[in-house]
Amino acid sequence: MKVTVAGTGYVGLVTGVCLAEHGHSVTCVDVDDKKVALLKTGISPIYEPGLEELMVKNMDRLNFTTEYKEAYKDADVIFIGVGTPEKKDGSANLGYVYGVSEQIAGSIEKDCVVVVKSTVPIGTNDKIEDLIKFNLAKDVNVYVASNPEFLAQGTAVEDTLHASRIVIGVEDDFAGEILKEVYKNFDAPIVVTNRKSAEMIKYASNDFLALKISFINEIANLCEIIGADIEDVADGMGYDGRIGNRFLNAGIGYGGSCFPKDTKALHWLANFHDYELKTVKAAIDVNENQKLKLVKKSRKYFDSLKGLNVAVLGLTFKPGTDDLREAPTLVNIPIMIEDGANIKAWDPVGVENFKNKYPDEITYCNTIEDTIKDADLCFIFTEWDEVKSFDLSKYSELMKTPIVLDGRNCYDLTRVRKENMIYDSVGRETINSFEVSLV
Structure with a gap:
């Protein structure tokens, strides 16, 4: 089946690559020339385990372009996978979704099914259908379906190829049957409902x-x-x-x-x-x-972070991704900076993205050892495997004062008790095996 996907972010790109893996001919559309050029070389612009390898494997069935008119005009199915970022009032910004819908309406030259995979408020699919039909340039039939994604960053490929369920929201049998055909090789239960129920699910x-x-x-x-x-x-x-x-x-x-x-x-x-x-x-x-729990905990040990050497382990909101959106570090590190801390940070994949926000205020390190060396205090914000498997004795060996505030409960307390350190985690006993004069 000839499929077009609008958007090459986490949802759009993963969807397109996984559909290609199951034999569909897929064209991915994006407005970013540089991103499209990168994708054409087989390089993914986002960090997602397994995605780039799968993309390279299926390059004969994948096409990347900025020419949306060509991509939409003769597609059997068009997936909308663009972002719906949060507005200041908490509502979803649907500008990108509506913009793509207008482009689809002006470009399609044959009957097709438009599938909204972006997360949109309940009732949005109805509005998209009205918008497309009102702006149609050709006398064709358009069927709009809701097909929400349930992927998680870090496991997005696995979540798509081996989904817990595939939800299809339609108002007619034709669109439902087409989507069943799209997903026929996916090993997952299919739930068919109306569009508003799918959006609510x-x-x-x-x-x-x-x-x-x-x-x-x-x-x-x-x-x-x-x-x-x-x-x-x-x-x-x-x-x-x-x-x-x-x-x-x-x-x-x-x-x-x-x-x-x-x-x-x-x-x-x-x-x-x-x-x-x-x-x-x-x-x-x-x-x-x-999100502020660790900074509040730090006040038990120091009245202020001014002049202290502070180590930060993990910058991303969770392991397995370079995504910083709503990461606790984005709330905590500004407080540390304002407090006057000397910050060294480590993350296996998130440093470059964090540098875009804080290019000069933080010293970025390549190893955990370099990060904690001579530190007065260490914050753990992301439970990377490298952190969980780290030799605990190195905290006391390398830090000035081995005080570790762990926001992800990375270490077993039985192990911690054998070390010369202060270990303060979440919802557990604080281990204090280190005597130090704190000011």
Whole structure:
């Protein structure tokens, strides 16, 4: 089947490459000349494990272009995978989606199915259908379908090729059958519903996971106060099949391109209709406060970070991606800078993106050892494997004062107790095996 994908970000590019892997002829459209030129050479502009290898493997079925008219005019199916960033008021910015829809309307020369894969507020697919039909340049039939993505950065390829489910929202049988044909070689259950239900499935799924994360973080905070251990608590909860053990890892909150944006968008939509989603609002508030947990912890050890050597391990919002969107570091590092800290930071893939935001205020290191050397304090913001497998004895060996504030609970407390260090994590006992005069 001849497929065109609008957008070459996480959603669009991963979708296009995975459809090519399953035998479709795919053209990916983007407005960025430099990005398209890079893609044509087989290089992915985003860091995503397995994506570039799969792209190179399927280059005979992949085409990248900025010429949208040619790409849309004779496509059987057109996927819209452009961004829907958050506005200042929390609502979704649909400008890119509507812009692509107008381009499609002016370009198509045959009947086709337009599939909205971007995360959009409930009812947007109806508006897109009206917009396209109003602006059609040719006498053709257009069928609009909702097909939300459920991929996570760091596992996006696996999440697409081996999806937990494929949701298809349609208002007619024709579009549904075409999408079933598109996905016939994908080993995943297919859920067919109407468009608004499909749109809601996406938001409700992400917001539920955000609720789960915020809930376990609240419990972790209480565990610290009363002396319980959040890992034991989460383990005991996870055996209940109604709860499950996923997304029960306590830490410093969720980030990325989905959970923060989607919780705010659904909360905004409810308010627009004079209804308040109190649980979603609570998740948003808890998450914003949780991001600052480590900086608040640091005040137990130092009144101010002024003049201190501070090590930062991990810059991205989670391991397996170079994405910084809503990363806790973007909230914490400005506070450290304003406080007068001397910051050294390490991340295996996120440094270049962070340099775009803070080119001069931070010293970027190539190794964890260089980062923590002579540090008064170490913050762990991302649970990279390199951090989790790091030799704990090196903290006391290399740091001026081995105080480690871990926002991702990377280390087993039994191991930590054997080391000469102060280790303060989330929802667990603080290990203090190091005597030092703190000011």
